[in-house]
Structure formats: C-alpha cells, structure tokens
Amino acid sequence: xxxxxxxxxxxxxGFLLIKAEVISWFRIQEMFHxxxxxxxxxxMSAMAVGMTSIFLIKKLKAKTLSGEEIKIxxxxxxxxxxxxxxxxxxxxxxxxxxxGPLYALVGGGVPVMAIAILSAILGTFTYGLIRNKLPH
Amino acid sequence: MxxxxxxxxxxxxxxxxxGLMVPVLLFIGNKPFGISSSLKHVCxxxxxxxxxxxxxxxxxxxxxxxFAIGIICGGFLAGTVFQNPNPVKxxxxxxxxxxxMGVKDFAGLxxxxxxxxQAIFTLKGxxxxxxxxxxxxxxxxYAEGCTSxxxxxxxxxxxxxxxxxxxxxxAGGLLMTWFILPHILNL
Numbered sequence: 001x002x003x004x005x006x007x008x009x010x011x012x013x014g015f016l017l018i019k020a021e022v023i024s025w026f027r028i029q030e031m032f033h034x035x036x037x038x039x040x041x042x043x044m045s046a047m048a049v050g051m052t053s054i055f056l057i058k059k060l061k062a063k064t065l066s067g068e069e070i071k072i073x074x075x076x077x078x079x080x081x082x083x084x085x086x087x088x089x090x091x092x093x094x095x096x097x098x099x100g101p102l103y104a105l106v107g108g109g110v111p112v113m114a115i116a117i118l119s120a121i122l123g124t125f126t127y128g129l130i131r132n133k134l135p136h
Numbered sequence: 137m138x139x140x141x142x143x144x145x146x147x148x149x150x151x152x153x154x155g156l157m158v159p160v161l162l163f164i165g166n167k168p169f170g171i172s173s174s175l176k177h178v179c180x181x182x183x184x185x186x187x188x189x190x191x192x193x194x195x196x197x198x199x200x201x202x203f204a205i206g207i208i209c210g211g212f213l214a215g216t217v218f219q220n221p222n223p224v225k226x227x228x229x230x231x232x233x234x235x236x237m238g239v240k241d242f243a244g245l246x247x248x249x250x251x252x253x254q255a256i257f258t259l260k261g262x263x264x265x266x267x268x269x270x271x272x273x274x275x276x277x278y279a280e281g282c283t284s285x286x287x288x289x290x291x292x293x294x295x296x297x298x299x300x301x302x303x304x305x306x307a308g309g310l311l312m313t314w315f316i317l318p319h320i321l322n323l
Contacts, residue, residue, distance in 0.1 A: 005164050005197045010206015011155055011213070018214035019143075020150030021224050024245040031280060032313035041147035041152065043287065049155025050292025053232070057162060063179075064166050074295050075280070081301040084278025085286075089308015091271025093317060094264050096246060096254060098283040099172040100207055107208040108215020112248045112253050116269030117175075123273025124175040128189035128266035134278065 017104040025096025031095055078136040141218040144225070148225075158292050167199060170285030171278035174204040215245065238321045250321075260323040279304070 019022045022042055031039035056062070057070050064070055092098055095116050097105060102120065106111040127134075145153075160273025161167040178201065180186065180194035196262075223242045231242060241249045276282040279301050281290060287305065289297020 002165070003199055003202045006161075006167075006203040006207040007209075009157070009160060009164070009210075010203040011210035013154075013203075014207035014210020014212075015209070015214040016145075016150060016153050016210070018211055018245070019145040019246070020147070020154065021144050022150070022154075023211075024224045024249070025232065025247060026224045026226045026234070026242065026245075028309075029234055030226045031314065032309050032319075033230060033233050035233065036227045036229040038147050042151035045148060045151030046155035046288050047291050049152045050158040050288055051294070053155070053162075054160035054292050057159065062163075062170075064163055066165075068166055070162050070166055072162070073292055074293075075286075075295040075297040077297040077300065078280065080278040080280060081286075082279075082304050083150045084181045084275045084280070085301040085304025086275070086308040086311075087271050088275025088279055088282065089305045089310075090224075090316075091268045091273075091275055091308075092305060093309040093312035094268030095272060097176060097272070099272060100204075100282070100284055102272065103171070103204050103207040104211030104215070105245065107211030107213075108245065109219065110215075110244075110251055112251050112256070113246075113269075115253075115256060116265050118273070119269030120265045120273030120276075121175050121281060123176055123270040123275070124172075124277045125179045125183060125272075125273075127188075127274045127277040128179060128187045130175070131187075131189055131278075 013100070014104045017101055018108045023097055023101035023104050023108070027098040028093065080134070080136050082133065086115060138218065142220055146222050154288065155292070158289055165199065168285070169289040170281055171200070171204060171207070172273075172282040172285060173197065174200040175273050176277060177201050237318055258323075260320060263320050263323075275308070 020042055021027050027039055062070055077106045102113050102117050158169045161169050177194045177197045180190040180192060224245060239247050243248050250264055256265055281301060286298040286301040291302060
C-alpha cells in the first residue's frame with residue numbers, strides 16, 4: 001500500500017501538467033519558435049525550486065518520512081545523452097509531449113496519445129534490443 | 137470552485153510546483169523524479185523473451201508505473217472534469233506562425249485535426265503520433281532520462297550529463313520545428 005502515495009502524487013502532477021499547459025503542442029511550438037516566455041519561465045522556476053530543495057536536503061542531511069538518509073545517484077556521461085537527447089528532441093517537437101505529458105494527455109482529452117505511448121514503449125523496447133550496437 | 141479550477145495557471149505558479157516534485161518524491165520514498173523509465177518497466181514486466189536490458193526486478197520499480205497511472209488520472213481531472221473552456225493562450229505571433237504552417241484549429245490542448253485516431257492512417261498523422269512517440273521512447277531511454285529526469289531532477293542536482301542532455305533535447309526540438317516539421321505539415 002506504500003505505492004498508493006505515488007498514485008496521489010501522480011494525480012497532482014498530472015493535474016499540474018495540464019493546468020501549466022506544458023503538455024500542449026501549441027505551447028511546445030511557441031517555445032521552439034521563441035515566441036513566449038511561458039515555457040522558459042516554467043522550466044527555470046522549476047529548476048530553481050528543485051535546486052534549492054536539493055541544496056537544503058544535502059545541507060541539513062534531511063531524512064525521508066521513514067527515516068532513511070536521502071540519497072541521489074549521480075549521473076554519468078554517455079554519448080547517449082547527446083544522440084538519444086537529439087532523438088528525443090525530434091519526438092518532443094513532433095508529438096508536442098515528453099513522457100509525463102503523454103500520460104496526462106491520454107487522460108486529459110487527447111486519447112490518441114495512447115497510440116503515441118504504445119509507440120514510445122516500442123521505441124524503448126527497440127533501444128533495449130539494439131543498445132549493444134549503439135555508441136555510448 | 138469549478139470555474140476557479142478550470143483556469144490555466146500562470147508560469148510562476150506552475151513552474152515552482154513542478155520543481156516541488158523533486159523534494160516530495162525524495163521525502164516520501166527516496167525516489168528520483170523521472171517518468172520515462174516507467175516505459176522501460178512496462179517492457180520488463182509485459183514483454184516476454186526480453187533482452188538482458190529488461191532483465192531486472194521490475195517489481196521494485198513499480199512506483200514509477202503507479203506514478204504514471206496517477207498522471208493519467210490527474211490529466212483526466214484537469215483536462216476533462218475541470219477543462220479550460222478557452223483555447224490555450226499562445227501569443228498572437230505564435231498563432232500567426234502556426235497558421236502559416238497550415239495549422240487550422242486552435243481549440244483544445246493539441247490541434248484536433250492533426251491528433252486524432254483517423255489521422256494515424258495518414259502519412260502526416262503517422263509521423264506526428266507514431267514516429268514521434270517512437271522517438272520519445274527510444275530517445276529518452278538512450279539518453280537515460282527525459283525533461284523530468286534530466287532537465288528538472290538532474291539539473292537540480294547540478295549534474296553535467298543532464299545539462300548536456302537538456303541542451304540536446306532542445307537542439308533536436310529546434311531542428312524538428314524549424315527544418316523538418318514545416319515539410320511534414322505540408323504533406
């Protein structure tokens with residue numbers, strides 16, 4: 001039943017994504033055409049809050065609700081960050097959505113995005129099959 | 137109440153709330169904010185004869201899938217029950233640019249003429265929805281994260297690979313938007 005808490009956080013996050021309009025193809029296009037501050041404001045303020053939170057968590061050695069020490073795994077550079085990043089960027093501008101928004105859109109009135117999710121699962125699966133042949 | 141919940145939220149409200157997902161997930165279960173790995177766990181759980189990449193104890197990662205199901209439900213609440221009756225307020229410049237690219241319908245979150253079930257069977261719709269979705273799934277796994285995992289979680293933790301990945305997300309998006317998408321919309 002511990003999992004239930006992630007369900008409720010997910011509900012909040014899905015609600016938030018729609019209300020922020022970051023899941024809208026129109027907003028994504030507007031961002032890539034540099035025609036509004038909206039998306040940039042969201043990204044920058046989210047990063048600022050995230051950064052401050054992690055800084056404080058580390059500084060105060062904060063613990064989780066169940067008393068564990070909070071640990072965040074560092075990320076290691078691979079060429080996948082570059083090549084995969086570019087490929088994801090292409091898909092982001094095509095669908096107007098990243099993975100979180102795809103889920104939110106399915107619930108939020110663009111049901112055809114369920115097909116995009118299936119296709120994304122297929123893309124993930126394909127990566128798993130051929131990853132040994134890809135540069136990293 | 138319903139009217140209040142049906143309005144879109146300005147960036148300075150929604151941005152900080154999105155950022156708060158980082159400490160919330162850390163506090164409630166030591167989880168790094170990120171969504172694209174849910175796609176990997178679905179592969180590990182559902183597809184038989186899997187590659188080594190999908191051989192791990194996916195049950196331990198179930199939280200991310202539960203989180204994703206929550207997002208669908210939250211999306212339903214915000215987009216259907218408390219639906220914003222007005223079109224997304226993009227700038228007049230953006231409306232002009234998109235109209236010039238051939239977009240006609242500006243109601244709703246996504247242009248309904250481009251994103252619907254019939255559209256999948258046209259080349260244009262297939263590229264936007266199916267190929268686009270494939271790139272999202274393949275690219276995020278290859279990059280080991282998406283806008284949540286890298287651009288928000290990774291950058292909040294000052295990780296250089298995440299900054300590089302974010303720059304590449306953007307470069308790919310610009311390339312598509314400026315050089316490829318106009319041709320696709322013309323199909």
